[in-house]
Amino acid sequence: MTSPPELAWGQVAAWRLRRQHLDPRTTRTAAQVASRLCGVQAQVRSAADLAVALRRSPAAPGAVDDGLADLSLMKTWAMRGTLHLLPPHEAGAYLALMQTTGFWLRPSWQRVSGVTPRQIDELTEAVASILDGVVRTRDQLVTELVADGRFAAIEGPLRSGWGQVLKPLAWRGVLCHGPDQDNAITFTRPASRFPTWEPIPTADAAAPVVIAAYLGAYGPATPEAFDRWLSLNATSRLRLRRWFADMGDQLSEVDVDGRRAWMLAEHVEELIATPPASGVRLLGGFDQYVLGPGTNDDALLPAPHRAAVSRASGWISPVVVVDGRIAGVWEISDDELVVSHFPGSTRPPADALDAEAMHVAEARGLSRLRVRQASYPVDAAAG
Incomplete structure (x- = not known):
């Protein structure tokens, strides 16, 4: 068996800096930057603005605002249950993998939230109908929902600023953030707002797309590192191993200072030729x-x-x-x-x-x- 190529971590760092538009910087749009980075975390909006601006030259602020305005970016709950900016046509693949975490099925979550899996299913259908073609503030959305007797008892969890009850709905593609209204958060349905939105694929169809995107920015990496980034290690070990195994020859194993990891086969020679990071x-x-x-x-x-x-x-x-x-x-x-x-x-x-x-x-x-x-x-x- 051929030994995997040996790399120094300094080479990996230099390759990541280049792939992530940090060295050199780029003139690409905010949506293009978000695509390369597999999304930009936007739990703190100013941090998302800065992450994009620091990768661009010139670094003038406003690129994220432009992307949200021209609908090339959408904001929704994605990796690790946190808000991210993603291109609408790519978001579905990430959301598909987040659905596999199924945290709302856990008895512990149901006890704390007071929400059942059946109610999540019913909410999915109701929210898809309410938000089709419209934008609603959280208060407006919840008020309309709790008017339905099925949801009156869960008004508190629905109004929670943490959005734990709404996240599964985002991962099912019936809800995302809309434009702010007088500093109030709004929600809408992605399919009715974004012309480039694509239906959410199955998890098995989405996995190679997301893994390839992740390794193209953050590789070489282990399946465990990928899952920490994706779901804080909430993916089933069996499913995770199968996703990586199913990619077959698309992936190559490398040795980084004695640690084995995976990267896209198409990038191996390029990384081998990369000098260590400096600056x-x-x-x-x-x-x-x-x-x-x-x-x-x-x-x-x-x-x-x-x-x-x-x-x-x-x-x-x-x-x-x-x-x-x-x-x-x-x-x-x-x-x-x-x-x-x-x-x-x-x-x-x-x-x-x-x-x-x-x-x-x-x-x-x-x-x-x-x-x-x-x-x-x-x-x-x-x-």
Whole structure:
């Protein structure tokens, strides 16, 4: 048996940076960026705006607004149950895989929510009818639903800002976010709003599409890393292994510094020829470069510094990426961009940080940001 090609992690980082439009940056639209990244997390809308802007040159804000306005982007609950921006014609494949998690079928979820699987099925039918061709605020939608005696007892869960009862409906393709109305969240039916929306495929048809897209941005990766990104490891092990196995010769195994992982066969030679990553990038909170492989990937983020990036309540800090690895965090304070380097990390040249700060300022619509460098507290970095 032929041994898999041996790669250094620095090569992988450089390849990912290029594939994710970070080095070099791109002039592509927000929808094209979201397509390459397998969606942009939009639980915090400003983070989604920044993730797209920092990948574009120039980094002027507004690309996401343009994509939502021209309907090349839709916002819906997708991977890990969080809000994402996705091109409408691609969204169905991701939603199909999220349906397989079936968390609403678990007795523990039913006890906490007070909602039964039958009610989820009934809600799917009712919401599809209510939202067909219209936009409704959450209050309007819920008010109409609870007028139906079948749903009167679950008004509380329906009004919850966490949307746990609405997520299965989004994954079934009958609900997505619509345009905001006076800062109120709205919902609509994707098929009636987006001309490019495509029906949701079966999970088995969607799996190779999503796996290929994921590995094209975040590979090489293991099935387990893919599932952490997709569902926080909620996919059945048997189903996950079968999805990868069914891709056959489309995938190739590689060795990255002694760790085996999979990537698209068509990308192997390109990655082998890629020199190791060099340079610095400042990325915003919840950036896909971090979320794709996950914060427990210690090649990307050394374990002693994980707590500085993966914070309480699921918050992901803005990060300093040096030679492909996370080497610190940053924040904006007044007109300063404060960079906190992790102990023992490589510090980039001051002029490189200044150039990155200019790009961040442009992406945030600011005139300028002065860089102030600091060391991350040792105790805090250790968690």
